[in-house]
Amino acid sequence: MPQPTRIVMPTSAKKGEVFQVKTIIQHEMESGFRRDNRGLAIPRHIITSFVVRYAGGEIFRADMFPGVAANPYFGFTTTAVETGEVVFTWTDDRGDVTTERRTITVA
Amino acid sequence: MRALLSVSLALAAFTAAAANERPVPPRPGLDFQSAETRQMQSDDGANPGMLWVEQGAALWRRVEGPEQRACASCHKSAADSMKGVAARYPGVDAASGALLNIEGRINQCRKQRMSVIAYPYESNELLALSAFVSYQSRGLPRKVAVDGPARPFFEAGRAFYNERQGQLNLACGQCHNDNWGKRLRGDVISQGQTDGWPAYRLEWQTLGSLHRRLRACSLGVRAEVLDYGAPEYLALELYLAWRGEGLPLTSPSVRR
Amino acid sequence: MDGNDSRQRRDAAMIDGAQVSRRSIVCGGLAFALVPALARPAQATPAEMADAIRELTGGTAVKPGRVKLVLPELAENGNIVSLAVTVDSPMTDADRVKSVHIFSEMNPVTTLVRFHVSPRAGKNPTLLTNIRLADSQRVTAIAAMGDGSFWSGETSVVVTIAACIDGG
Secondary structure (H helix, E strand, O other): OOOOEEEEOOOEEOOOOEEEEEEEEOOOOEOOOOEOOOOOEOOOEOEEEEEEEEOOEEEEEEEEOOOEOOOOEEEEEEEOOOOEEEEEEEEEOOOOEEEEEEEEEEO | OHHHHHHHHHHHHHHHHHHHHOOOOOOOHHHHOOHHHHHHHHOOOOOOOHHHHHHHHHHHOOOEOOOOEOHHHHHOOHHHHOOOOHHHOOEEOOOOOOEEOHHHHHHHHHHHOOOOOOOOOOOHHHHHHHHHHHHOOEOOEOOOOOOHHHHHHHHHHHHHHHOOEOOOOEOHHHHHOOOOOOEEOOEEOOOOOOOOOOEEEOOOOEEEOHHHHHHHHHHHOOOOOOOOOOHHHHHHHHHHHHHOOOOEEOOOEEEO | OHHHHHHHHHHHHHHHHHHHHHHHHHOOOHHHHHHHHHHOOOOOOHHHHHHHHHHHHOOOOEEEOOEEEEOOOEEOOOOOEEEEEEEOOOOOOOOOEEEEEEEEOOOOOOEEEEEEEOHHHOOOOEEEEEEOOOOOEEEEEEEEEOOOOEEEEEEEEEEOOOOOOOOO
């Protein structure tokens, strides 16, 4: 099931300009090391992969482990190449995929 | 003449009491957080509470139920219609005479105007909508009505605030009036202001309502933890809002 | 060395224990006093971190420098700790960052997160995230460069627990 996300990045940039992208996705990132009220282990449930593609290539990728905080947040930079879609894909360890797209206009 | 004098004396006494019981100046919860937490709150790209605000914006437009209505069907653009609303809450609902906070108002609307079920406290939906509505008052000063029909609720809240509670036998003010700014273990004790709620609490790893925070206070002094939306917490919420009058709203804030 | 380490950890646990009982008097319930003692999972050790680093580098020496890892000196809560890592690199074909790896010596899983950096990231790329830290510890960032070299930066964080916690 897709999870709610938040993406902050410019909608336009000059060609060759480096811009920052910040993303958050809602996910408990259950570490697998916690126990519930009855003392039973809570199964691990984490996002394991976050990939960002733009202008024909991968511009950022993160491999996640239980040490990433709940509601994973990432900030990174990339260069404005051409007008197009930036595609964000998060995949968790149950195979649930969340995909978001943002358009950037490059002049 | 005598009547006038006694009225003005009573008024003066009330003003003096009010001055003493409200921290001067009121300081936002943010002032008592670490530099990193302040940074996280101030950057809308990093503030995790904004996740719920975005969801609230979507829920605002979601048509539901037999009436086929969304919040937006009546209230249109929240940026206009909800601006300053959260700054006036909690308030007394004229029709029912009940004291409602933003969560209560959202659910009253759902039941009475949309004919759909209320969202439970701490559900993602209620957190998202209440954060979204509060967000429309970001930066606007708090100003609640405490007279007229609100007076009994206000007095109940004030009494609850000043009552020693729990096994630790502590009243709210013993920390948040008498000792704010001092340290409790590694933390700086805050004024207990409510300008930033709903807030993303690091400890919870999620957004939570003010009532969730109040329940944690009750637990902390080992008093009875009351239900979400309990009349005592609602009355306290009104008193706390008055106590922090003038503070600009900052929800969704980040708290340790 | 190992013996020393484990004794230090035991001492740390005892200090933790003392803090827990004081905390439960100051502000909190019995539940909080028990949780850290009983539910703390197995921790990685500095040796396991060294193994993980060897696995990454294949034995190539890691040079200190070029990597600036920024974490708060004092984290208010180990659940969410802001991390910023910057690698000095012109990001040219000859000299670029390929990936940045964040390691913990005390968390249950020693690798916290891996960043894969694109050649388009721009000069001296900065990467941001939030990590979890199970305890006060040293955190290490290692950058794998295009030329096969490895560079590292590290910083120590003291993890505290807020005075008023509710375990929820």
